[in-house]
Amino acid sequence: MKVKVQLQHLKPYQPGKPIEEVKREYGLETVIKLASNENPYGCSEKAKKAIAEELGQLAIYPDGYARALREALAAHLNVKEEQLIFGNGSDEVVQIICRAFLEKGTNTVMATPTFPQYRHNAVIEGAEIREVPLVNGHHDLEAMLAAIDEATRVVWICSPNNPTGTYVNETALRSFLARVPKHVLVVIDEAYYEYVQADDYPETVSFLNEYENIMILRTFSKAYGLAALRIGYGIAHENIIRSIEPAREPFNTSRLAQAAALAALSDQVFIRDCAERNKQGLEQFYRFCEEQQLAYYRSEGNFILIDFGFSGDEVFQYLLKRGIIVRSGCALGFPTAVRITVGSQQQNEAIIHALTEMLKERRGHRCKETS
8 A cells, every 4th residue: 555655755743742751750749731732721711611611512523613603703804704624623624625725746845944734745745845935933925925826826925933932023924925826725723822922913804805916814722711712713704705715624623622622712801811921931030141141033823932052852851850841942943942841830830940950060060170
């Protein structure tokens, strides 16, 4: 048997180490996971209640149209119901887009490093991948524009970008969209939208009235704290949604996910509180980086990428032995950095203490070597 040639050199997505595995491996009772950009405060109590109420319906298929959630989300975003598509996480919407638009003989343009699933799914479809390096951690929109040609079908903009946390401001995005050919779909991935604090971050939903060739991706996995239930969505012109719907699997979002997302959407006080705590957490890391003279990117997400000047794998292992899970930059295109999810104040203090001790040990070791 032979699988598609595109799969032969692809590696499956490697998630961060699970807490249970780290506890067993290192004999630990307590582990702090700051690797997967999850919400340290969990989800809304309203969502938990909705899940409990739905448990008696597990034998019944979910609403494939997700009508109740669709109606509420359309009202929340001020768009038509027909402008929404739901996925098993926004990851699945990425897959649907690739399945619908990409094939051999087409190409897709994206930044690098960025969220790896754009590339992964495009490779499976046999499309040419055109990657444009970030400049100082930011999308190089001019170079991305230059990479577009008649065979380009999709351009990806991750804003805030994972793993850098940087964003594309409104002026830059409008200038870019005005020059992208109409046959190209521009996907603006806003998985961390609810955490953004920047004044010049664009409200892209309003752009749908001006540009018919854009799709916005958002998710309930991050600020809404529903990562385990896997539900995300895309927003676009209704003609685009109608054209890609056949690539969506039936019943692709569960009853529990729909019910929880609907309830979570109604609790914007929880979302605002999480965003404010995240802002305060980022300030903890900024102060640490300044004190230790470490390079970093100011982030609009719920994570921070810090450059330690030596292998990110080394930092990862040091923390892992002490019960803290982070994401090594070696797997993210930044080999001397680590990506750290912003946790609670106490979690942030714990990892900052561990990192401070690590840096002291390394500096002390270097002093001994040179004396």
